[in-house]
Amino acid sequence: MTPAPTPAYRRLSVEERRSQLLTAALTLFAHRAPEDVSLDDVAEAAGVSRPLVYRYFPGGKQQLYEAALRSAAEELQHCFDEPLEGALLPRLSRALDRYLSFVDGHDTGFSALLQGGSVVETSRTTAIVDGVRRAAAEHIYRHLGVTDPGPRLRMTVRTWITAVEAASLIWLDEDKQPPVQELRDWLVEQFVAVLTVTAARDPQTAAVVGALADDGRD
Amino acid sequence: MTPAPTPAYRRLSVEERRSQLLTAALTLFAHRAPEDVSLDDVAEAAGVSRPLVYRYFPGGKQQLYEAALRSAAEELQHCFDEPLEGALLPRLSRALDRYLSFVDGHDTGFSALLQGGSVVETSRTTAIVDGVRRAAAEHIYRHLGVTDPGPRLRMTVRTWITAVEAASLIWLDEDKQPPVQELRDWLVEQFVAVLTVTAARDPQTAAVVGALADDGRD
Incomplete structure (x- = not known):
């Protein structure tokens, strides 16, 4: 059996990748103030490059924060x-x-x-x-x-x-x-x-x- | 008897002028959202020029808003x-x-x-x-x-x-x-x-x- 690929190299669909980035961002934003989270932190937590984060969230941290917030709001409504x-x-x-x-x-x-x-x-x-x-x-x-x-x-x-x-x-x-x-x-x-x-x-x-x-x- | 000078031309002390500008700002900020108040509005309400407002509040609207807020906070505490x-x-x-x-x-x-x-x-x-x-x-x-x-x-x-x-x-x-x-x-x-x-x-x-x-x- 070959070992499972590490998250960084797994091929994810656009939706999966977006959701993976959001989860990483949400975890960081959950336990640090927004001003203490950088896009590099998010990239590192998701095991991807910073340009990849930008490809999904061209608006940068503000866009990522709002998307993470929207996903947290949905979770909260549940x-x-x-x-x-x-x-x-x-x-x-x-x-x-x-x-x-x-x-x-x-x-x-x-x-x-x-x-x-x-x-x-x-x-x-x-x-x-x-x-x-x-x-x-x-x-x-x-x-x-x-x-x-x-x-x-x-x-x-x-x-x-x-x-x-x-x-x-x-x-x-x-x-x-x-x-x-x-x-x-x-x-x-x-x-x-x-x-x-x-x-x-x-x-x-x-x-x-x-x-x-x-x-x-x- | 000479008529009372209009507010625009009265000589005010620095403290009086500052307080006059704050009062004008506070009245505007009280009844409009901060984004709908300009420094021109404040100058007009106080009957002074825009540069005069800047002389007292070199930080512009943000500084004026914070000063007005501090003065409202004091009033509220009373x-x-x-x-x-x-x-x-x-x-x-x-x-x-x-x-x-x-x-x-x-x-x-x-x-x-x-x-x-x-x-x-x-x-x-x-x-x-x-x-x-x-x-x-x-x-x-x-x-x-x-x-x-x-x-x-x-x-x-x-x-x-x-x-x-x-x-x-x-x-x-x-x-x-x-x-x-x-x-x-x-x-x-x-x-x-x-x-x-x-x-x-x-x-x-x-x-x-x-x-x-x-x-x-x-």
Whole structure:
């Protein structure tokens, strides 16, 4: 048997090569601030030459960063895939488990991206992040069984999503303390608490909170 | 009596001139996105020539934006000045009233700044905004009578501050609905609710929540 070819010399299709470069870039951007990743680093991590990276990403680091970000955003959106069955809060817990494990696995990149002021942050990268936030909100409305969320419910859900992001960043900043399960339970309880506050002023949210309570009794 | 000289021809001291330019810039940046404000606009609004603006801000628009931002950050921090006396939640309400009136008065600039991806956003502008967030957290700990906040209380307070920012942006985005007094009450109630969730796991936060409850009974 001949030994398997090393990655550098394997013949890859255009799609495979692109995906290999993206994976290498994503791993680097995940654990270093974007300004600390060079195209040479990406070429080295993928075992290819720098000109090859440029052939796939003629826009250089900015283009590669945005492509990596788009691929991370897709991965992140998969965290929200949760069947519309069973009690609601356990569904939310499972989605948060996946989200927090994403945060854990992309720590530095996640912080750099969300903390802003990065050299490669542009209105396009901001739009990608906003797309993920919007998708998260849509998932939540669907799970809550709400098709036309009013302004008070929307503000509550969107504010909670930002609170989840903020808590994730603080968690990374505090050496991933408290333990991730405690953070997840805390976020779920925060969700119920903030909905309950809104419910006092908004019949739509009150119905949602009522459904959550009934759910817990099943 | 001779008529008052027009602003363009009044002799101002260096400090007065600088402050006049900053005020003009701040007004423009408050109601337009930074990319839509030119140095010519600032010169025109201040009734001076463009070279004069450059003499005071040789770094051009970026320097002027950062100086305007620093001056807005100072103004914003004054919102938090609240005597350490009387019941706690009314103190928080008064600080939020001032904060929300700042948001109302700087709507576009406030959104542009916090939403990121702006052409003039840099690690320096991000640091200025983070400074305001830190100051807000320190004010809250002081009012709560906590000198050494533990990680769970810190996470709760910092997350709530981000939630306030997010709610402000959504409020601007939703044509300033619901009415500002409702938003302010909702934010105060959210504060108590999120602290109460944390209190179940953290004795320090439980003591704070206990003090808030006693306070309400005075």
